[in-house]
Amino acid sequence: MTINYSLPNEITTLIKEKRSHSDKFQDLIRQGGYMPPNNDLLIDAITALSMGKNVLLKGPTGAGKTKFAETLSNLFNQPMFSVNCSVDLDAESLLGFKTLSYQGEKQVIEFVPGPVINAMTNGTFLYIDEVNMAKPETLPLINGVLDYRRTITNPFTNDVITAKDGFGVIAAINEGYIGTVPLNEALKNRFIVLEIPYIEGEQLEQLIKTNTQLTDEKLIERFVKLSSDLIQAVVQGKLSEDAASIRALLDACDLSVLIPPKRAVLRSIVDKLDEEREKEFVKNLAETYF
Incomplete structure (x- = not known):
């Protein structure tokens, strides 16, 4: 599946003309709220996302990873659904849940989509924060979402969901903290990794x-x-x-x-x-x- 992204023409032109150090480019980046330590970091993230690849932002706490993700979302004119990982993260937190509702006088069971399915069906970005805080058995639920298939079988409805064009995944990781676990190789291999240093x-x-x-x-x-x-x-x-x-x-x-x-x-x-x-x-x- 080929995923097409739409960067603003102005940014695309500046990148292609290798004018990423121009004042205009810097102004566009600044609007997103994050100024990268070097432009290569930003260009590489934009390139990876434009090619339909997932991006993993890796760095110390408070280095600006979430702000970087928000800036990328802003540059692509993309809304962003977010998942905050923890040991309590489960399928419902990722995909959604069933609940009772009413159609007129009739009581029915309705599925309320979670951030993963919302991002897929709307063709927007999905941000997974502190991805290594989740239990190792939880994230493999979305392996199919993170690879070339860009699909998932909703375990609550049995529907097969395929991501719309524009869907992309940005994740963030803090290594070595209490409660974190190493990412398994199958998950890590689904990402392009960018080291995010402190801004100085x-x-x-x-x-x-x-x-x-x-x-x-x-x-x-x-x-x-x-x-x-x-x-x-x-x-x-x-x-x-x-x-x-x-x-x-x-x-x-x-x-x-x-x-x-x-x-x-x-x-x-x-x-x-x-x-x-x-x-x-x-x-x-x-x-x-x-």
């Missing part, structure tokens, strides 16, 4: 300006430097990945518009950490900048 430097500065209420240039610069130090500490094994979450940093930037920056860092970053040693480390870093 100019990209982070731009992200703060466009996604928070903070406008003070000096404060923005200090938050960018703080983020760089936190990421380096994570790389060195001094902090857990939670401490360098870009999502948490953006929250701190927002709060610092109305409360002192050190307290904003305390509420958004420090108090989320479990170990006292890590809390003190981040507090000391914040002291040097604020």
Whole structure:
């Protein structure tokens, strides 16, 4: 089955002409809310989705994977149905469920479609978040959805559902966290994998300006430097990945518009950490900048 996607002509032209570094291209990306660390990451994701392939976004928590998925959805002018995986994820959470309803005076059993079937029948994107949080026996239910067949037999109705043109799958994974399990090879082989690193430097500065209420240039610069130090500490094994979450940093930037920056860092970053040693480390870093 060939799946045809419709990228806006403007984006298609800019990519084909290798003008992905142009200001116009950057403006189009910025509208989606995620600025990738490098344009190759975005071009590769667009290419894979345009060819009907599934994309797996792999990276640390708070690196912007969900925002990246939303940006891709925006670029393709595609709505997106979402699945949030957990150990409780089951067939009903993925596919839908039966319920009682009324047709006039008559009581009937009605099937209410879930996110997978909604995305397939509407020809839109499906986003599967924290895919490795699901029990290993759950996700094989949609193996046929994720390969060339793009079909599934609905176990609740016995209907065979084939995805409409435009259907595509984006998934995200955080590795090494409590409650996660390694993806089995059959599932992993159904995806093109993209490593999503933390956003740093100019990209982070731009992200703060466009996604928070903070406008003070000096404060923005200090938050960018703080983020760089936190990421380096994570790389060195001094902090857990939670401490360098870009999502948490953006929250701190927002709060610092109305409360002192050190307290904003305390509420958004420090108090989320479990170990006292890590809390003190981040507090000391914040002291040097604020």
